[in-house]
Amino acid sequence: MFDLKNKKVLVTGASGGIGGEIAKTLNDAGAEVAISGTRLESLKALSDTLGGNTQIFPCNLRDPKEIEGLLKDVVEKMGGIDVLVNNAGITRDNLFMRMSDEEWQTVLNINLTATMKLCKGAIRGMMKNRWGRIINISSVVGSTGNPGQANYAASKAGMVGMSKSLAFEVASRGITVNIIAPGFIETPMTDKLTEDQKTNIMTQIPAGRMGTAAEIASAVLYLASQDASYLTGATLHINGGMAMI
Numbered sequence: 043m044f045d046l047k048n049k050k051v052l053v054t055g056a057s058g059g060i061g062g063e064i065a066k067t068l069n070d071a072g073a074e075v076a077i078s079g080t081r082l083e084s085l086k087a088l089s090d091t092l093g094g095n096t097q098i099f100p101c102n103l104r105d106p107k108e109i110e111g112l113l114k115d116v117v118e119k120m121g122g123i124d125v126l127v128n129n130a131g132i133t134r135d136n137l138f139m140r141m142s143d144e145e146w147q148t149v150l151n152i153n154l155t156a157t158m159k160l161c162k163g164a165i166r167g168m169m170k171n172r173w174g175r176i177i178n179i180s181s182v183v184g185s186t187g188n189p190g191q192a193n194y195a196a197s198k199a200g201m202v203g204m205s206k207s208l209a210f211e212v213a214s215r216g217i218t219v220n221i222i223a224p225g226f227i228e229t230p231m232t233d234k235l236t237e238d239q240k241t242n243i244m245t246q247i248p249a250g251r252m253g254t255a256a257e258i259a260s261a262v263l264y265l266a267s268q269d270a271s272y273l274t275g276a277t278l279h280i281n282g283g284m285a286m287i
């Protein structure tokens with residue numbers, strides 16, 4: 043339905059549950075996809091299933107130099123970035139009063155600061171082309187908060203404020219910046235939850251189930267497409283009705 047032929051896309055966290063599905067969906071729509079993450083084996087396995095239109099770019103987003111290198115390599119090897127999907131993210135949960143500075147800072151660095159650096163690096167070429175799409179993957183807890191996740195919620199809420207500000211600044215250049223805020227999605231990140239936690243979460247989801255990575259990827263495809271050209275600064279909440287915001 044949506045055509046991404048000739049679009050060059052960078053997806054971070056492509057070695058993970060949601061990122062892998064985003065890469066697959068955009069690849070299926072005809073895009074040339076740069077897949078990034080730290081686990082080379084997972085990226086290779088994904089690339090094997092996607093075929094020749096995919097290139098692998100390993101990068102540890104903890105390291106600002108590696109982020110610079112990632113942007114440079116993708117532009118050199120693929121010729122630019124038309125669509126940037128900032129999907130990589132981590133949790134380091136702890137109760138607020140027990141949360142160490144390290145737990146706070148690591149989550150902020152990867153979820154928020156790396157996202158900012160990638161937006162900054164990718165937007166130059168988009169401004170020149172007068173076309174671009176940035177899609178940042180936040181979380182429902184960025185709006186609602188969640189006990190034990192002050193660091194994660196702050197990073198995800200920070201993404202929203204940053205994305206809206208950037209959306210203002212680049213809207214006249216044909217560039218859109220949007221956010222997707224998933225609720226609970228079945229991936230390795232949520233596999234970590236205990237059965238008790240999952241049962242409790244289920245009672246809060248009107249749809250009565252967790253979402254799938256494909257249900258996030260289809261929204262990314264829409265936001266990346268030409269058809270979404272008048273939609274910017276928005277947050278799409280995809281959460282089975284868990285938070286109707």
Ligand code: NAP
Nearest residue numbers: 055057058059060079080081103130131181226227229231
């Ligand atoms: P996941 O399967 O754990 O994947 C996380 C991805 O982030 C992996 O590909 C991982 O790559 C990458 N990543 C983590 N640290 C990195 C680092 N230092 N450098 C580079 N890449 C790094 O999680 P997911 O569920 O697919 O989550 C994807 C996004 O959706 C995250 O931003 C998450 O916060 C958000 N989200 C998920 C849910 C959910 O219910 N699953 C809900 C709301 C929001 P490597 O493993 O290769 O390092």
